[in-house]
Amino acid sequence: MIRLSERLQGIADWIEPGSRVADIGTDHGYIPIWLKQTGRSDYIVAGDIHEGPLQKMRDHLDRWLEGDDSGIFLRKGDGLKVIGKGEADTAVIAGMGGLLMIDILSDDPEKTLSVKRFLLQPRNAQDKLRKWLLDNGFAIADEKLVRESRFVWEILLVETEGAFGSPEEALKKKEAYFKGAEEQYEIGQHLIRRKDPNLPDQIRWKKEILQEILDGACRSDSTEAKERSREIAEKLQSLERILNYVNDERRTDPLY
Numbered sequence: 001m002i003r004l005s006e007r008l009q010g011i012a013d014w015i016e017p018g019s020r021v022a023d024i025g026t027d028h029g030y031i032p033i034w035l036k037q038t039g040r041s042d043y044i045v046a047g048d049i050h051e052g053p054l055q056k057m058r059d060h061l062d063r064w065l066e067g068d069d070s071g072i073f074l075r076k077g078d079g080l081k082v083i084g085k086g087e088a089d090t091a092v093i094a095g096m097g098g099l100l101m102i103d104i105l106s107d108d109p110e111k112t113l114s115v116k117r118f119l120l121q122p123r124n125a126q127d128k129l130r131k132w133l134l135d136n137g138f139a140i141a142d143e144k145l146v147r148e149s150r151f152v153w154e155i156l157l158v159e160t161e162g163a164f165g166s167p168e169e170a171l172k173k174k175e176a177y178f179k180g181a182e183e184q185y186e187i188g189q190h191l192i193r194r195k196d197p198n199l200p201d202q203i204r205w206k207k208e209i210l211q212e213i214l215d216g217a218c219r220s221d222s223t224e225a226k227e228r229s230r231e232i233a234e235k236l237q238s239l240e241r242i243l244n245y246v247n248d249e250r251r252t253d254p255l256y
């Protein structure tokens with residue numbers, strides 16, 4: 001039986017038994033192999049834009065499934081183009097940048113809407129992805145943090161029902177997500193409310209990255225650099241407030 005990394009297991013655990021799954025940007029194909037071996041899904045489309053990863057996946061299928069890869073369909077293509085409308089209930093998009101995920105989700109709104117749930121694990125631009133999702137009426141139903149080597153990664157469980165609808169509906173979902181707390185997109189509200197034990201490390205890591213960018217921006221006198229510095233300084237203050245909240249055992253009202 002294949003053993004998944006904590007990151008991939010964290011994603012796989014959120015796939016409901018019996019779902020028809022699409023793994024977009026599958027690369028090694030470990031999630032499809034795990035789904036097949038455990039019987040959690042018997043219909044899995046594994047898509048990748050490049051031939052190399054699909055070849056690697058074919059080798060992994062031979063190794064782990066010993067010829068019985070029925071129900072796993074390898075398809076080469078860009079994003080959701082590898083599935084038909086309504087072919088998958090759940091789609092995994094993991095290990096890519098948040099901006100690429102936005103491109104994939106916005107390419108064909110009807111196709112995106114035909115998938116009920118997305119499990120997104122962005123490597124970066126998590127704030128831009130969260131904002132785009134909420135501005136476009138998606139519901140961020142849950143979030144989790146998982147460790148892989150020295151990093152902490154975010155996984156978002158996103159529901160599509162009502163997405164790409166009216167701005168009023170999108171606003172309602174956004175309000176339901178923030179519940180009156182500070183509107184920031186760097187750190188997931190579910191993680192803050194739950195005081196996720198991995199959150200302090202994740203915040204420290206994000207602060208380090210932002211501080212490095214701020215140090216670079218401070219060396220320039222341009223108007224853009226000043227504006228960028230101001231934005232980053234605000235983000236750093238917001239992260240500090242969240243860290244204080246998470247570390248204060250007496251507080252249960254996130255950032256009111």
Ligand SMILES: C[S@@+](CC[C@H](N)C(=O)[O-])C[C@H]1O[C@@H](n2cnc3c(N)ncnc32)[C@H](O)[C@@H]1O
Pocket residue numbers: 024025026027028047048049050053077078079093094095096100104
């Ligand atoms: C870093 S790997 C992540 C593999 C796996 N999903 C994981 O999380 O471990 C990213 C994969 O996405 C593929 N990819 C990049 N852009 C893509 C796109 N627009 N559509 C489908 N696959 C894409 C790459 O070829 C690569 O195999």
